[in-house]
Amino acid sequence: MSGLHLQATIPSSNPTHLPQQFHRSPLKALESCSAMSELQQLHAHTIKLGLSTDTDTMGQIIKFCSASKNGDLEYALKVFDGIPNPDVFLYNILMKGFWRMASRPRDAIVLYLRMLHDAITPNSFTFPCVIRACCVDSAVREGRQVHAQVLKFGFGEDVVSSNNLIHMYVNFLSLEEARRVFDKMPSRSVVSCTTMITGYARSGFVDEALEVFESIPEKSSVLWNSMVAAFVQTGHFHGAFALFERMLDEKVVLDKFIAATVLSACAGSGALGLGKWIHFYIQSNEIELDPKLASAIIDMYCKCGCLEKALEIFNGLPSKGLSAWNSMIGGLAVHGKGDAAVKLFMEMEKEKVAPDHITFLNVLTACAHSGLIEEANNYFEHMMDFYGIKPRIEHFGCMVDLFGRAGMINEAMEIIEGMPMTPDASVLGALLGACRVHGKVELGERIGMEAIDLDPSNSGRYVLLANLYASAGKWQDVAEVRKLMNDREVEKIPGFSAIELDGNISKFVAGDRNHPESELIYAKVDAVLESIRKVGYEPDINEVLHDLSGEDIETPLCYHSEKLAIGFGLLKSKPGETIRIYKNLRICRDCHCAAKLISEVFSREIIMRDRSRFHHFRSGECSCKDSW
Template identity: 45%
Template sequence: MARLLMAPANKFPMDPKSQTLSLLETCSGMEELKQIHAQMFKTGLVLDAIPISRLLSFCATSASGDLSYAHLVFQGIQRPNTFMWNAMVRGYSNSNNPEEALLLYHHMLHFSVPPNDYTFPFLLKSCAALSALEETQQIHAQILKTGFGFQAHATNALLHVYAKSGSLESAHRLFDRVNQRDTVSWNSMVDGYAKSGDMERARELFNQMPAKNVISWTSIISACVGAGLSKEALHLFHQMQNAGVEPDNVVLARILSACAHLGALDQGRWIHAYIDKREMQIDPVLGCTLVDMYAKCGDVEEALSVFRNIKKRGVPAWTAIITGLAIHGRGREAIDLFEEMKRTGIKPNVITFTGALTACSYAGLVDEGILIFNSMKRVYNVSPSIEHYGCVVDLLGRAGMLKEAEELVMTMPMKPNAAIWGALLKACHIHRNFELGKQIGKILLEVDPGHSGRYIHLANIFATTGEWDQAVKVRRLMKDRGVMKLPGCSSVSLNGVVHEFLAGDRSHSQAKEIYLMWSRIAERLRQEGYVTATRDSLLDLEEEEKETAIHQHSEKLAIAFGFISTEPGTVIRVTKNLRVCEDCHTAAKLISKIYSREIVMRDRTRFHLFRDGNCSCKDYW
C-alpha cells in the first residue's frame, strides 16, 4: 500500500477534465490559454460548466487575461451561471468601461439568473468609478430585496460608493444602521468626509474608531496634506508611529509632501533614513516625492543625489528635479537636465515645460526660454497653456523686455488671467515703468478683486510717482471691499518642531531672547554701514504690507531664532509664506558675510541661498 501511495504520478494519468483544470490553474498567459481552450473544444469540455468557468475567470479577471476574449467566450456559453456572470461583471468593473458591468447586471436579471453576495461589490465598484448615485440606490434596493443587506462586504461597498459619490447623508444613515462595523466601514466614512472637505467630521470619526489600520491613517493624513494642514499631518504621523502601525509607501509619500510644504528638512531626512533602515523599495512615486521634498526644503544637492539613484526615472522625477533646480536659481543646470531627459527618450509633459521655462525666467536665460517655448508645439505637439505663457511673460519682463512681454500678452490665444497681468506688473515695478504699471494695476483690480496684493502693488506705484491721493483711494477701495491682507509668516524647523513667527510677534516662548539677539545683529549691521531700505517699508513690495516696524519683519525674527538655537556655522533655514522684502534680502546677505553663516530662505516663489554676502538669486527675484 505504501508503495502505491509513493508511485510516480505518471503511472496514474489524469482524466481530461482534471488535466485541463490543472493546466488552467498554472496558466501564465493568453497564448497558453488559447491552446487549452482549443483542446477543450476537442474533448468537449467547453460544455462543462466547471472548466469553462475557470477559463472565463482567467480571461476576465487575471492581470494577464484578455477581457475582449472573455466576452467572446461568454457569448458562446448557452446558459451562463451566476459564477460566470460575476466573472464578467468583475472584469468590467476593473476595466476602463465600468458601465458595461451595470449593463451585464441588467441582462443577468433579464435572464432570471440570481445574483449572490459576490455580485454586488463588483457592481458597486463600477458605480463608484462612474459616480452613479441613481444606479447605486437601485442596487441598494436590490441588495435589500435579495437579503444580502446584512453581508459585511456588500454593506461596506455601499458605504464606499455613497461616500465617494458625495452622498454622505445616505452613507451616514447606512453607517448608523450597521450593527457590526468593521475597520472598512469606518475607513469609508472617514475617507468620504475627508475628501468632501469636512475635515472636522472626518477627524471626529477617526478619533472614534475602535481600531485603526494603515488605510485609516493614510486617509486622514492624505486629507490633511490635501487641505494644507501639513503640521496636523505630521502630528498624526507621529501618533501613527506611537500606535505601532507601520507606514507604507503611500503614507510616507504624503508625509514627505507635508515636510516639503513646511520646509521641515530634519523631519524629511528622518523619513528618508527610516525608508533606508527598513530597506523599503523606493518606487517612482516615493522617489519623486523625496526629490521634491529635498528641493523644496532647500537641500538641492541631496535632491540631485536621490534623483541620480532612482533606477527608473519617469517624467515626474525629471520634472521634480528640473523644477527644484529652477526655484534655486540654478537655471543652467536645470536646462542641462532638461536636455539630458530628452536625449534619454523621455518626452516632457506640460508640467516639465513649466519647470524648464521657470528655470529660464529665474536665471535670465531669455534665448533658451524662447527656444523651449517654441519647441512645445512644433516639436512635441504640446499646446502651450496659460501657465506657459505666464512663464514667458515673466521671463521677458524680468529681463526688461517690457514691450515684447506686453505684445505677447496682447497676442496670446487665450484671455490673460490675473497671473499673466501680475507677472507684467511685477516687471513694471522692477524696471520702474510706472505708467504701464498703473494701467495694468487697474486691470488687475477688475480681474482679481479679492487679492490684497493687487491693491497694495497699485497703491505703491501711485505713491512712488507722488500721487498720494490715488494711493489712498486704492487702499480705501481695498478696505471697502473687505479684502484682507495675508500676514507675513516665517518659520524655522528645529528638532522636529516647526517654529512660526509673524511680524512683531512676541508669542514665542523665547521672544525675549529672540528680540535681544536681533538687536545685537542690527547693531552689528549698522556698524558695517547697513541702512534700512525704508522704500519697501513705506510702499510694500507685493503683498508684504508695512509690518509693525522694519526690524520686526518675520524673516528677521526667524533668523534671530536660528542664531540662538543652533551652533555657530550651522545653516539657518527659513520658510516665508510671502515674497521676501528687499530690506530683509539685503540684511540676510550682510549677515551671511559678517557671521560666516549660510542662510537658506524659501519665499513664496523661490529659494535664496545667502553666502559670503551674496545671494544665489543674484538679486534677480
C-alpha cells in the first residue's frame, strides 16, 4: 500500500461532459455516480478544483471504489495513498471495503495497524470492521489484541463493538470469552443475545443458551426464534415444541421465521400433526410464502412421509426458488424415488434454475438409493464439466456409497484413492458398510480401523466393524472391538422408534415397559407376531448376534423398538390408516422382514423413516427392495 503516481491513472476530460450539478455540488454528483469511467472523470475535476485533500470529497470517491459492486478497490487504494494525512473516516471506509467487498480481511487488519502507526485514534466505527476482519481471517491472536485496544480506547461499553466481539469469540469457539463480554455489557441488544444463543447451540450447549434466553425480560420474536432454532440445531425437538407452545400461550405472533424454524423441528422428529397445523395457520393468516418458508413446508411433508402432499405444494408454487427444488429433489431421494428425482432435476435445468452443490448431493443420493450407477456417473461429471462445481467430500461419499451398495468395491476404492482431499470417517464408513454386506472382511478390517482412528468418539464406527467381524464369525475380534469401546468410554447411541398419533408423540426403546399402556402394547405385539408366523415369519436369530447398533442385544428380538411402535400404531389407529414411524438408527433386518409381512396380513401401509431413508411397506413389499 505504498504511494503510487495517481495522476497517471486519471483520464483527461472536458468539463462540459460533466453533470451540471457537479459544478454546484461535487459531493452530490459523486453520490449519484454509477460507473468507474464516470467516477474517474469526476475525480479528475475534483483535483482541478483543488479538492484532492478534502476529506468528504475523497471519502466519497474511496467509498464508491471500495463499496460499490461497480467499484475498483485498487483505484481506491491509489486515491487513499495520494492523500497526505488521511483521517480515521478514510481509514474506516477503506478497511470496510477490504473485508466486506473484496474478501481481503488480512489487508483490513494491516491497514488498521498502519492507522495506529500513523497515530490515528480509532473511533466507534473502526472496531466493528477490524473485529469482523479478524473473524473472517481466523486471526485469533490479532482478535484478542484488538479486544484489548477496544478497552484501551474506551469503547468497552459500546454495544456494536461488544456485539462484534461476541461474534468473533463465538466464531473462534471461545464461548467463555464470548460470555465474559456478554456479561459485562451494561445493556444488551437483540443481536447480543441471539449471537450468544446461536454460539451455544452450535457447540451443543442448549442449557446455557436457554439460560441466556431466560435472562432477557422483554423477548422479541427474533429471540424466541433463536431459542427455538437452538433446540432444533441440537436435536432437542421436544424442547422446541415446548417453547413453541409457551410462545402461543404468551400470545407471541407466529411470523414466517418462527414458522419455518418450527417446521424444521417437525421435519426432524416426524411430528406431522403439528406440521400440518402450522401449514394451515400459514394459509389461514396469509403469511408470506417466501422461498425459505416454502422449502420448509416441502421439507416437512417429505420428512414426515407425505411425499404426495410435498409434491402438491411444490407444483402449486407460483415461482420456485433453488431451495424449493433442492428440498423436493432431496425428498424424492430419501424416499427411494431415484428416477423421479432425476426427472425433476432435468425439469429444473429446463427452467434455467442454476443448481448448487446441494442439488447435486441430492441427485447423487437419489441415484445411490436407487442403484442408478450410469446416471450417477454422468451427473458427477456434469457437475464439474458443465457447472464448474467442484465436488465436496459429501459428493465423493455418495459415489462410494453407490458403488458399495452395488458390490463394486474396486470402483469405490478408486473413488477414494482419487479424492483431492483426505477421506473422512463418513466416506470410509460407507465403504465399511459395503464390505460387511459383501463379505470383504480383510479390506473392511483395514478401513474400519482407519474410520475409528479418524472418529474415535463415534460409536457407529465401532458398531460397523464389530458387525463385520460378527458376520464372519470372528467373535474374538468382536470382543476386542467392544473392549476398545469400553476402554475409550464410547457410549452407543440408544435406538428408539417414535410414532405420532392424535398430535402426541410416543417413543419406544427395545424392551420398553414405561409406556402407561405397555401391557396392551405387548399383548398386541405378541398377537401380531403370531399372525405373521402363520404366513412364514421366522425370527432372524443371527440378528440378535450381529445387531450391535444400539438396540439392547439381550432384549428378545420380538420387542425391538420398531415392533413396539408398530404394535402401538395398530392398537390405536383405525383400520386402513397409514402407520408412520420415525427411527433414529438403521432398521434391523428382522424388523424389516416383520414389517413387510405385517403390511400384508393387516392390510396397512407402514411408512418408516430410519437414519438414512424411508421404507414404504405395502402389500408385503418394501420400497427399498430389501437394499438399504
